Amino acid sequence: MSVLAVVALSQAENYAVVADHLYTMDADPQGGPGLVLIRDGKIEDVRAGADIKVPKGYQVIHGAYVTPGLIDAYTSTGVSGAYNIPADQDQDESTDPNTADVNVRDSLNPEDLLYQYVNAYGVTTLQVTPGPRNPIAGTAGIFKTAGPNSPFRTVDQLTLKLNSAMVFNLGDTPKEVYGSKHKAPVTRMKTAEMIREALLQATQYQERWDKWKLEKSDPAKRPTLDTKLAALAGVASGKTPAIFNVYRADDIDTAIRIGTEFHLKYMLASVTEGYLIRDKIRQAGVPCLVGAITQPFENLQTANATYENAELLQQAGIPIAIMTGYEGYVPKSRVLLFETAIAVANGLGMEPALRAMTISAAKILGIDDKIGSLAKGKDADVVVFDGDPFEYTSHVEQVLVQGAVTYQKRQ
Amino acid sequence: MQKTKVVLMAAVCLGAAFRSTAAGSQTARDENVLVVEGARILPITSPPIERGVMVVKGGKIVAVGEQGKVEIPPGATVKDAAGKIVMPGIVDSHSHIGIDPNPTVSDSQDANEGSGPIQPALRALDAIDPADPNIRMATAGGITTANIMPGSGNVMGGQTAYVKLRGTTIEQMLIPGTIGGMKMANGTNPKNYGSREQAPMTRMATAALARGIFAKAQDYKAKWDAYNKAVTANDKTAKAPDRDLGLEAVGQILDGKRVVHNHTHRADDVMTVLRLADEFHYRVVVHHGTESCDVADELAKRHIGVTFTMIDAPGGKPETINFSISCPARLEKAGVKVAFNTDDPITNSRLLLRSAALAVRGGMSEDAAMKGLTIYPAEMLDLQGRVGSLERGKDADFIVLSGPPLSVYTHVLETWIEGGKVFDRSNPVDLRYATGGFNVISRYPQPQGGGQ
Numbered sequence: 001m002s003v004l005a006v007v008a009l010s011q012a013e014n015y016a017v018v019a020d021h022l023y024t025m026d027a028d029p030q031g032g033p034g035l036v037l038i039r040d041g042k043i044e045d046v047r048a049g050a051d052i053k054v055p056k057g058y059q060v061i062h063g064a065y066v067t068p069g070l071i072d073a074y075t076s077t078g079v080s081g082a083y084n085i086p087a088d089q090d091q092d093e094s095t096d097p098n099t100a101d102v103n104v105r106d107s108l109n110p111e112d113l114l115y116q117y118v119n120a121y122g123v124t125t126l127q128v129t130p131g132p133r134n135p136i137a138g139t140a141g142i143f144k145t146a147g148p149n150s151p152f153r154t155v156d157q158l159t160l161k162l163n164s165a166m167v168f169n170l171g172d173t174p175k176e177v178y179g180s181k182h183k184a185p186v187t188r189m190k191t192a193e194m195i196r197e198a199l200l201q202a203t204q205y206q207e208r209w210d211k212w213k214l215e216k217s218d219p220a221k222r223p224t225l226d227t228k229l230a231a232l233a234g235v236a237s238g239k240t241p242a243i244f245n246v247y248r249a250d251d252i253d254t255a256i257r258i259g260t261e262f263h264l265k266y267m268l269a270s271v272t273e274g275y276l277i278r279d280k281i282r283q284a285g286v287p288c289l290v291g292a293i294t295q296p297f298e299n300l301q302t303a304n305a306t307y308e309n310a311e312l313l314q315q316a317g318i319p320i321a322i323m324t325g326y327e328g329y330v331p332k333s334r335v336l337l338f339e340t341a342i343a344v345a346n347g348l349g350m351e352p353a354l355r356a357m358t359i360s361a362a363k364i365l366g367i368d369d370k371i372g373s374l375a376k377g378k379d380a381d382v383v384v385f386d387g388d389p390f391e392y393t394s395h396v397e398q399v400l401v402q403g404a405v406t407y408q409k410r411q
Numbered sequence: 412m413q414k415t416k417v418v419l420m421a422a423v424c425l426g427a428a429f430r431s432t433a434a435g436s437q438t439a440r441d442e443n444v445l446v447v448e449g450a451r452i453l454p455i456t457s458p459p460i461e462r463g464v465m466v467v468k469g470g471k472i473v474a475v476g477e478q479g480k481v482e483i484p485p486g487a488t489v490k491d492a493a494g495k496i497v498m499p500g501i502v503d504s505h506s507h508i509g510i511d512p513n514p515t516v517s518d519s520q521d522a523n524e525g526s527g528p529i530q531p532a533l534r535a536l537d538a539i540d541p542a543d544p545n546i547r548m549a550t551a552g553g554i555t556t557a558n559i560m561p562g563s564g565n566v567m568g569g570q571t572a573y574v575k576l577r578g579t580t581i582e583q584m585l586i587p588g589t590i591g592g593m594k595m596a597n598g599t600n601p602k603n604y605g606s607r608e609q610a611p612m613t614r615m616a617t618a619a620l621a622r623g624i625f626a627k628a629q630d631y632k633a634k635w636d637a638y639n640k641a642v643t644a645n646d647k648t649a650k651a652p653d654r655d656l657g658l659e660a661v662g663q664i665l666d667g668k669r670v671v672h673n674h675t676h677r678a679d680d681v682m683t684v685l686r687l688a689d690e691f692h693y694r695v696v697v698h699h700g701t702e703s704c705d706v707a708d709e710l711a712k713r714h715i716g717v718t719f720t721m722i723d724a725p726g727g728k729p730e731t732i733n734f735s736i737s738c739p740a741r742l743e744k745a746g747v748k749v750a751f752n753t754d755d756p757i758t759n760s761r762l763l764l765r766s767a768a769l770a771v772r773g774g775m776s777e778d779a780a781m782k783g784l785t786i787y788p789a790e791m792l793d794l795q796g797r798v799g800s801l802e803r804g805k806d807a808d809f810i811v812l813s814g815p816p817l818s819v820y821t822h823v824l825e826t827w828i829e830g831g832k833v834f835d836r837s838n839p840v841d842l843r844y845a846t847g848g849f850n851v852i853s854r855y856p857q858p859q860g861g862g863q
Contacts, residue, residue: 082726113732117724276854293847294723296515296756297545303514306847312856330727330757331734338723341819342762346846392768392819 014039015403016058017382019066022048023351024374025359030351036066038380041148041403046374061398065389067354068374069124069381069401071361072336073289074243074269074323078115078128078143079107082332088112091131091326093138094177097185098198101227102138104128105162108155110143114333118324119145120407121335122383122396125160125371129167129269131326132245133177135191136198137167139231140243142367144381146399146406161367165241165267166231168195168258170251172301192254199262202232209233235264241366242266243289245325247301249273256284267364270325272305275312287319287364290356292334293342295327307346314352321361322353341390350390444468444484445830449493450811455785456800465497467807470829475801492811496821498781499801500555500808500828501763504718504788505672505698505752508546508576508760509539509559515756522562524569528601528611529624531593532657533569535559536581544849549753549760550576550834551845553823555808556586556789556798558752563596563674564603566611566620570594570660571672573792575808577828586794592696593664595621596674597683598730618683625691628661635662664693670793671695672718676730678702685709696791698752701731704738707745716748716791719783720757721766739783740774749779750788761845768817777817784816 015038022034024046035052037044054060081088090107093099108128109115118126123145130137142161147153170191179186185194208223215221234240242264244255252268259266268274270291274281281288290310297303306312314320322343324334336357344353362372371379380403387394399407445467452463454475464481466474474481483489512519521538524530539559549557556575561568571591574584597617605612611620634652641649663669673684673695681703688695697703700717703710710717719742725734739749751766753759758766767780775783789799797806807830814821823845826834835841843849 082724082732083729084727085729114724114726273851275848275856276851278856294759294762296759297513298515298756300514300516304848304851306843306855308846308848327727330731331722331724332726333724335723338765345819345822390819392765393771393817395772 013403014058015061015380015400016054017061017063017066017384018052018054019063021065022046022374023065023067023354025068025355026373026375030354036374036382038382038400038403041380043374043376043378043380045376061384063384063397064387065385065394066374067122067383067385067389068358068372069379069383069399070122070336070357071125071321071365071372072118072123072127072324073321073361073365074127074129074140074245074325075333076129076131076326077118077126077324077333078109078112079104080131080326080332081109082113082117084329084332092133093130094133097134097174097178097183097194098136098228099130099134099138100136100166100198100229100231102130103163104130104139104141105155105159108141108143110153110155110158115145118333118336119399119401120396121337122389122399123336124381124383124399124401124406125367127164127323127365129165129243129245132169132173135169135174135185135194136232137169137245139163139240140165140167142365144401147401148404160370161365163234163240164365165243166235167243167245167269168255169245170254171245171247172299188251188254192258195258196261198228198232199236199258202229202236203262205229206233206237236262238263238265240265243269245269247272247291249277251301252277253280256280256286259286260284269323271313272302272309274318275306275309276304278313278316278318281313282316282318287321288313289321289323289364290343291323291325292339294334294339298328307342310340310343310353310356311347314348314356319360319364320356321364322356337389337396341392344390353390444487445807446483446487446489447492447497447809447811448478448483448489449491450495450497452801453496453498453781453816454801455499455781456802462493463497465801465809467830470807470831472801472803472805472807474803495824496812496814496816497801497809498812498816499785499799500810500826501553501784502750502788502792502794502799503549503554503557503753503755503760503763504696504750504791505720506549506554506557506559506755506760507562508549508557508755509541509543510535510561511756512540512543513545513548513756522560523564524561525564525603528566528604528609528617528620530561530565530569530657531567531624531660533561534572535561535569535591535594536572536585539572539574539581539584541579541581541584544844545755545760546576547834547844547849549755550826551823551836551841552759552761552763553810553812553826554753554760554763555810555826555828555833556792556794558592558672558792560592560594560672563594563600565594566596566601566617567624567661568594568596570669573794575828577831577833586797589792589794590663590669592670592672592792593660594674595671597621598674598676598680599728600674614680614683618687621687622690624661625665625687625693628658628665629691631655631658632662632665665691667694670791672698674698676701678705680730681706682709685713685715688713688715699754700742701734701738703747704741704745707742707747710742711746716750716787717742718750718752718788718791719766719770720752720754721769722758736769736773738773739770739780743775743779748782748787748790749775750783750791751780752788764816764821764823765819768819771817781816
């Protein structure tokens with residue numbers, strides 16, 4: 001990738017980012033001229049106006065458009081490698097429909113080409129998720145795409161939030177994967193039943209442990225440890241959010257039914273037919289991570305994908321983020337910016353679109369104390385564009401993660 | 412093809428009420444004169460005309476020029492296109508619409524005849540479903556002409572079909588006088604036979620199988636040439652060789668009548684394509700050409716063009732790992748003509764303008780990018796005499812855009828083929844082929860602000 005410079009080009013310095021159009025995605029008005037001061041990897045200050053003097057001691061970066069680092073709210077990039085050969089596919093442990101005990105942290109490869117590729121298109125944070133094959137797929141985590149610790153970053157250095165969610169897959173894929181092996185689930189009914197049963201078991205498991213602890217913890221009566229049930233207990237108790245990856249409207253409805261039944265803290269991912277059931281989603285108060293819209297119509301459940309989905313969900317008052325999800329073939333990853341650009345061209349306004357990729361995503365994922373806007377004290381994750389961020393012919397000129405330049409467009 | 416009523420059928424689950432409202436798709440080509448006036452016209456093969464006029468009669472362009480300088484025939488239907496952009500219909504030089512229909516379910520997938528790697532007798536036209544909604548979606552993206560091809564699973568995948576995106580039968584779609592090209596492939600995909608312990612298992616065997624069929628065709632041709640010569644010489648004892656439909660088609664390649672469309676990614680695979688073409692003296696177009704920019708000089712000196720598939724990211728298989736949006740720019744600099752294709756369903760036919768725009772993002776000139784959507788792919792299909800530019804005498808295939816062609820904010824407003832409108836964004840049914848959601852129109856929520 002000759003256009004990419006994937007290692008941090010500098011250690012964190014003090015930067016003054018001067019913008020013609022500054023989108024802080026914070027409370028202040030958006031799109032006017034302004035200045036962002038960066039010190040020690042954090043946003044030191046943000047100043048609006050055209051005639052701001054840059055204080056001494058800062059290296060100046062000038063940009064036509066400046067936004068916070070973009071957040072891909074749900075993707076298998078990092079665990080599903082670019083080569084798409086068995087050696088680099090670590091997203092789907094499809095040996096068992098319930099793999100609640102697996103965690104993406106143990107598959108993540110920060111050196112994968114795609115993991116670094118998306119950084120060059122402005123993505124500084126990813127929620128990395130297991131793939132689409134298992135009804136109970138495992139635990140997701142939130143990671144930076146790069147950082148000041150380059151060239152080699154361990155997963156721990158990139159981690160923003162571990163155990164961000166437990167992923168549940170409904171719809172066509174799990175039943176196709178297991179049904180073809182004559183194993184459960186063969187039907188949607190069974191997928192739902194397996195999830196219900198696991199959540200019930202997890203609830204009872206937690207009760208056993210709570211009871212034992214309450215009863216003075218007699219070592220002889222200690223309940224058996226079960227790593228799957230332990231992982232699901234957090235979901236059942238509402239501590240760990242659940243993400244239901246769903247496409248068809250009736251599968252969305254099933255997710256809401258299970259979420260309501262078990263009082264889960266949950267959100268929806270992909271949500272291809274969300275626009276057809278948006279009133280129900282709004283009533284349930286569920287945030288949506290809106291899936292890629294440039295994908296082929298690979299199966300029946302995505303046949304009704306529309307470029308207007310994000311806008312139609314947003315109009316209904318549903319909090320939205322944008323996600324690229326999982327790709328099984330060429331290309332092995334979607335570009336968050338392009339997916340959102342098409343939504344913008346089809347009715348989603350520029351500001352709502354930027355919000356969906358930044359502060360809304362951060363709020364939905366519970367990381368808005370650290371990232372998602374250019375606000376004092378937050379991580380200095382910044383994207384510098386030479387034009388309208390959504391225009392096809394614009395360029396990302398620079399990407400900063402925690403105050404370090406991780407991508408610089410070649411002149 | 413005279414007086415063909417142009418009706419693109421709503422393919423899946425559309426209620427009767429919606430079928431009858433698809434008026435925008437039913438405009439017939441006829442002898443009436445249509446004048447498109449006031450638009451910024453991009454003829455492609457000549458400079459843009461700021462306030463242009465285009466006169467269409469009998470499905471052909473009869474005049475293009477500046478407003479006030481072109482005579483408007485009396486009785487013409489005048490279409491005011493002020494503030495809009497008019498450019499030629501887009502030519503997609505590599506597509507699987509109709510042969511890999513939407514949605515992708517195995518029953519309807521007919522691109523790859525996985526029963527053997529050499530299939531020159533196959534004709535894509537026998538497997539194309541004109542009712543595939545992907546075809547209508549392609550018109551929503553401004554595509555008017557397509558090269559519909561078999562897939563890349565075979566070394567020689569079959570005969571391709573050059574079509575216009577109109578009509579309810581493949582006969583109505585086919586461009587009269589064309590025989591299509593021949594699909595070939597090397598690199599990863601044909602090697603899939605290896606997993607069944609069949610050839611080809613290696614790139615060597617892929618090339619050997621290709622050589623084998625061309626050698627056979629040379630032999631076949633020699634026999635027929637000898638026979639024809641004997642007949643001409645009034646030799647009554649001359650016996651006609653047995654006909655072979657596959658070898659006849661390969662013979663057309665050797666005769667220069669049929670172009671090879673060769674799927675290839677890695678630079679060394681591109682060189683294998685060139686080596687075979689040099690060896691058997693045939694015309695070839697490099698398809699995808701992910702690493703073709705690394706051997707751009709070799710392509711330039713042979714005057715071989717590349718039709719590039721602009722994907723979002725590298726990978727998905729090892730041979731596309733070096734994908735870059737800058738490859739078309741590098742080819743342009745070396746003097747190679749570059750077209751853009753959808754490879755639908757790999758990229759969606761509604762987004763072919765985007766492919767050219769991303770090449771500009773990668774450093775290509777706008778001029779080359781626009782030619783890569785129109786006249787260059789037309790040349791690659793030997794159709795430059797009929798399509799690919801707005802010139803007197805060419806087919807009246809054009810699109811009306813809301814703004815600059817390479818902007819994300821621009822919508823295709825109308826698509827016309829041979830003087831008949833096949834897509835109209837203001838039509839509520841057509842709109843859903845542009846946005847998606849055409850199966851569920853009765854349940855589709857009304858966006859605030861109209862979704863335009």
